[in-house]
Amino acid sequence: MSFSEPITTSGQIRNGLKKGFVIVLSSAPFGILFGAIAIDNGFSMAEAALMSAFVFGGASQLVGIELFGHHVAAWMIVLSVLAVNFRHVLYSAAVSPIFGRFPLLKRCLSFFLLTDPQFAETEKREEQTPVTFAWYIAMGGVVWIGWVGNTIVGALFGSLIGDPKAIGIDVLLPVYFLGLVMGFRKRHNFLPVLVAGAVGSVVAYWVVGSPWHISVGAALGIVVAAILPPPGASDHDVKDPALETEAA
Template sequence: MSDTIESTVMAEPEASSSSAILTGMKRGFPIFLGYVPLGFAYGVLAVQNNIPAVYAVLFSLLVYAGAGQFIAVGLWGMGASVFSIVFTTFVINLRHVLMSAAVAPWFAPFTRFQQFIIGWGLTDEVFAMHSMAMATGEKARLPLVYAANLTSHSGWVLGTFIGAVAGDFLPDPKLFGLDYALPAMFLALLVPQCKERLYTLAAILSALLSVILAMCDTGRWNVIIASVITSTIGALLVTHRDRNIDALRRKA
């Protein structure tokens, strides 16, 4: 009897971990599907800009920078210096500082090394996925987070591999509409988060401000500046609203 109880107790963490991994894979699968065509487009562009296929795949495997990789390939094709490519990619990816800071409290129970691994796999879409989970009050589980991140990343690497192999035989990927994969995925992740009027207004304001800043020749800083301004305004409005609600509850 005691052996049965002991085996059951020992099996619970394993079952829980397996369930968390499966849940993480399910959450990351839509991003996987979006990343495959996007990675395919990148792989084609990389090979067409004289980057060996193996380097294109390694770039997606180790750097995993999304938009930064597309920019790097374009600069490489124009003959830009290594410093210019590294610096431009760094500026484009500065938004990851904001994203990491936003979800850092959710990953606080994990070790620094575990947080580093999670942060390495934190793309825009993965950030949106984890943010939605955090907003519901869900407790972060390491197997789930790892599985979601790895599933998403594997789609990007797989797409890059296929695109790099097929790059010598295909024309411009824009002819197939593959360049729309990233905006479409952003919209699919944005809409579920606009549950309240305030969130919807913040999203619209951020988009308009980003376009205006881009027209003012701010370079790649437009997204970062617009995100900081609108998120700050949104946070202040939410704080003010919550204080008013608390005050009304106290009076009642």
């Protein structure tokens, strides 16, 4: 285990700010796109910014705003957003041992700031050195401010983008998520879980449609991960010949 990362509070904050700034740059197109779409669907700039500030859920915001623009029933919008954000239930369970080290109020704030890249970076850092609240809040705060700021930029200048599909912006989100997934490629049973989730999601997309395919793919990946043996299980299955001789 490496402890090369800075251990002082100021060092942790600097590292968190750096990680957060990278995330802000990579997520900027999504925030700008959301701001533009929100304006197109009748939101004011203030309403779009407030939605980003309080919902803070990129993909679910895009889904919700599109459904809102098509005058879909409120209960259907809520269920669709729940389907998209179902993965956060899994994220929360995974990081609970980490957040359990924080006081209650800090723990609640940490869960609010838990996004896809925040989860990925937190898991990777915990493998090297214990995650502190100073590091986490520095990264999460930068990402939150950047997301709201990019939403405002999109609301102001989104009309200059034109058709997102014409310049390939519509593929940025799946490419971005693929990059996050590949960051865990060295994890135990990564490939079978990835294949199960991908196949389940594609099949569900054609059978039940979007956004439910996200939850179906995630659920299938969980089932496969639960069935497969955990790390080191094969070592425990090897019997000691000496013990077998004594038993005989």
